[in-house]
Amino acid sequence: MTPRKLNRTYKCKLYRTQKNRHLRRQVTIAGSIRNHMIALQKRYYRLTGQHINKTRMQAHLAKRRTGNKPWWMAQSVQQLVERVEVGYDRFFENLSEGKPRKVGLPNFKASRKYPSFTT
Numbered sequence: 722m723t724p725r726k727l728n729r730t731y732k733c734k735l736y737r738t739q740k741n742r743h744l745r746r747q748v749t750i751a752g753s754i755r756n757h758m759i760a761l762q763k764r765y766y767r768l769t770g771q772h773i774n775k776t777r778m779q780a781h782l783a784k785r786r787t788g789n790k791p792w793w794m795a796q797s798v799q800q801l802v803e804r805v806e807v808g809y810d811r812f813f814e815n816l817s818e819g820k821p822r823k824v825g826l827p828n829f830k831a832s833r834k835y836p837s838f839t840t
Contacts, residue, residue, distance in 0.1 A: 747797075750832075751797060752831070752832030754801050755801055755804075755827075755830065756829050756832065757782075758801065758802065759827055759828070762809065774806075779799060782798050782802065786798065808826070812826050812827075
């Protein structure tokens, strides 16, 4: 019998207090990174007609992190890249198979309304 892997997630509401300003800033940064990735994907597709893969996106964001944005957390950025990549994969899979369920492209969100980030 193989042991089962348990995934645990915790959801916490961030109230707008002075104590939570650091966490609120991290959520806002995660939203801006996501919007940056989506804008980069759209720009790249418009210029070349191709989709950027996950490793190229992570390399691009690593360069940005060492440059003028050192507060972008490495593990959290990788998780964001994977989330956006899954969204694009679902969209292209839906296009190729002609499924009846409509799946849209990942869209921009206001940074302050971004729901979560992974640490």
